[in-house]
Amino acid sequence: MLTSSLVLATAAEGGGHINFGDIFFQLIIFIILLALLKKFAWGPLMGIMKTREDHIVNEINAAENSRLEAKKLLEEQRSLLKEARNDAQNLIENAKKQGDIQRDEIITVARTEAERIKEAAKQEIEQQKEKAVTAIREQVASLSVLIASKVIEKELTANDQEELINQYIKEAGEER
Incomplete structure (x- = not known):
């Protein structure tokens, strides 16, 4: 663009005549400018772009590695959780058993x-029953002796005998 404007400006002044020396000089200056730009601007800019590209590639690789690691950890956690659930279920079943x-x-x-207490109670009842029967026998024997001694002392009529028996039974009941 620079060269075409210079060519036009020169052509307009001279009327139709082109100056090749100026064109050649401008072309050499342009090539030098391109070489300087390549060395001082384009090279460092490309180096920065290359560094940036490497950094992005490294970040993508690190993200992929992190994703794979996270996936692996997730699977491990799931298996551990499943194992823990199985262990808990086994503990519950064992506790129930x-x-x-x-x-x-x-x-x-x-x-x-x-059953032991029942048997002990039966034995206790049987012992108490035996004691009661023994006590009643002793009382009956003593009453019989008493009645017999009273009967021997006096001879009684049937009414007197009945009265005497009732009186002794009454006295025996009061003694208990």
């Missing part, structure tokens, strides 16, 4: 103890 076993043992012990 142990509870059932202990319940059965407690029921068996309680039934055995109840």
Whole structure:
């Protein structure tokens, strides 16, 4: 663009005549300018772009590695969680089984103890019954002796005998 404006300006002054020396000089200056731009501007700019590209590639690779690592950790966590659930379920089942076993043992012990207490109560009742029968026999024997001694002392009519028996029964009941 610079060269075309210079060519036009020269052509307009000279009327139709082109100055090749100026064109050649401007072309050499333009090439030098391009070489300087390449060395001082384009090279460092390309180096910065290359560095930026490398940095972006590294970030993408790091993100991909992080994603893969996260996926791996997620799978590990899922497997650990599944294992923990299985362990918890096994613990619950074992606790239920142990509870059932202990319940059965407690029921068996309680039934055995109840049966023992029942048998002890029966024996106690039987002993008390024996004592009561023995006491009644002793009282009946003493009453019989008493009645017999009274009957021997006096001879009684049927009404007197009945009255005497009722009186002794009444006295025996009061003594108890």
